[in-house]
Amino acid sequence: MTTTLRISDTSAPEHRPSILDLTRSELAESMEEMRQPKFRTMQIWQAIYGESAKSFDEMTTLPKLLRANLANAYDVSVLEPMISLHSKEGSVDKVLFKLNDGELIETVLMRYSGRGDSRARRTVCISTQAGCALGCTFCATGQQGFRRNLSAGEIVSQVTHMNEVLAETTGGEERVTNVVFMGMGEPMANYDNTMKAVNILNDDEGIRLGARNMTISTVGLVPQILRLAEEPYQVNLAISLHAPNDRLRSRIMPINARWNIATLIQACRQYIEKTNRRVSFEYVLIAGENDKPVHAEELIGLLDGLLCHVNIIPVNATEARYDRPDQGRIGKFRDLLRRGGIPVTVRIEKGTDINAGCGQLRARAISATD
Template structure:
C-alpha cells in the first residue's frame, strides 16, 4: 500500500495486475500495456500511459499509486566512477544504493530495509536502527532511478545494502520476480547476488524456489564463540545449522555459494582462524570473499588490504579458493549505511 491508502501498482506481478484490471471490467491485455509502461518505459504518472483511455487512466489514478524515490544526495568517486545514492522515500525515511562499474558491466548494490535489526557489531546499518521493510517497488526503484540518473544500463544487482534481505523475504522474492520478468527489464537472476547473515529457514525457502541467483553468506568467523561475539544471529542459527543449510542449498540448486569474511584485525585474522575456516569449508564447493572491514566511529574495528591479502594467502595455502574484495568508491565512503546514518544524526 501507498501512504495515501492506494494500492502500490509497481509492486504487482503480471498475474496480479491482470486480475486487478479484470476486476475493473477491462480486458486482460490492458494489464500488459500497463506493465510495459511501468517497467519498460518506466513512467511515473498514469497520464503518460497514452494508449489507455482518459477514463481508464482516471480510474487507475483513483485506485493505484506509482511510488517514487527522491535523490537526496549523490556522491561520485573521482577514481573509479562509483556513485553512491542517498534516497528519500515517500514517508521521509532514507536508504542507500551504490552503483559500481566493472569491465563486464554496471552493478547496483541495493537496500532491502530501512535500517537493520540483525545487530552485527561491525555494521553501520544496524547502528542507525531498524524502521521498516521496503516494498518490492521500493527495491526496484533503486535500479530504475539509478539508471535514469546515471545514464548507465545496470546489468547486475547485489542485495547487500542496508538491511537483511531474508528478513524481508516476501517483498524481496517479489522484487526478484519483477526484475527477471520477461515482460519487464528481464534481468537474468544469474547476475544477482543475495547476501544474508544466515537466517536458516529462509535459506531453505530460497533453495526451494531455485531462482538461479548467487547466495552470499556473511560468515565472518570460523567458530560459534567468535561469530556470536560479532553476529547475534549466530545465537539463534549457529554455524552447524548454517553450514548444513548451505550444503543443502548447493545440493538443491547446484549454485556455488560465496562466503563473505569481514576481516577484523586481532579478532579473526590469524593463521589459526584460517585453519579453522579451511576445516569448516572442507569438501565444500564455494568461494571466500575477504572484505577489509570498514571503519565506523562507534566501533574499534579495523583492517586493511595488506591484512586481507595476508589472510588470503593463508587460505590459499590451505587449499581454499579466496579473493579480496576490490575496494570501490573509497573516496566517498561507499559502504552502505554510513551516509544514511550521518544524514539522520
C-alpha cells in the same frame, strides 16, 4: 573529493498501494478486476519498465478514464532521491532515497571494468529494509535499529533508478547488469517481498535481469536458506559469515545465538545439494579480531569440501569501532585460504570518499538534521 551533492525535499506522502508492488500476473488480475482488455497489462508494464513513466498521466496509450481510475487506486513513484553522490574516480554512485512515508534508504551503483575473460559489470547494491534489527557490530545500519520492511516496488525502484542514471550518462548504452541484495537490511527477514522483487526484476517483458545475475545475501536465517533452495529462480546465495567459530561470531553477529555456525553450514550443505549452486561466504576482515592465521585455518576446516567461494572484505576504514588490517595481513589471510584449497577473492574497494559502506550516508543525513 569531487562529489556532487543534490538535496531535494519531498512533500508529504499519500499512502496508496504502489502499482510497482505488483508482478505482471498480479497486474493482469488487477486489470481483469477493472474489466479492462488483456492488452492493458502490457501497455502499463511497458510504460513503467520500458518508458520509465512516473505517473499515470504519462501513460498516454491508456484512455483518460482508466488513467484516472488507476491514479485513485495506486501510486507510481515510491522513492525520491534526496542525496546523490558520485565518487571521485567516477565508478560509484550512491543515492539516499526518501520513501513515501519519510523513511530513508541507500542504494549504490558500482561500475566494474572488464578484465581478462570477465565482462564489464554495472552492479547495484540494493536495500530490502529501512534499518535492520540484526545489530551486526561492524555495520552502520545495524547500529541504527529497524524501521520497516520495504515493499517489492521499493526494492525494484532502486534498480530502475540506477538504470535511468546509466541511460542518462551513457546515452542509453549501459544498463544494470547485476543486482546484489546487500544494502540496508536482511533480505531474508523480508523474504516474500525480496522474492517478489526477484520476480519483477527477472520479468522478460520488463527489466529482464537474469536470476543468475542476482545475489541474495543473508546473515544466516536457516529456514529461509532452505526455502530459497526450493525456489525456481537460479539466484546466487551469499552468506555473511565473518568468523570461523561461534565464540567470535556471536561477539560480532548476535544472530549467531539463534543459528550457530554448525547449523548454518549444514543448511548451506543442503542448499548446495538441492541446487548444485556455489555459495559465497562473505568475510569482513577486522584487524586483531578475525584476521589471524589460526582463523584462516579454522575457516579452511569449516568450509572443507563445500562448493563455495570466500569473499574477503577489509572492514570499512570509517568504522570507528574496528581497525582495517594492512595490505600485508589481508594478502596473507587470502594466501592461506588459497593454499588450503578455498577459492578466494578480496573485494575491490570502491567509493570510500562517498561513504559507500551500508548505512553510512543515512546516518550522516540523520545526524545532519538532528
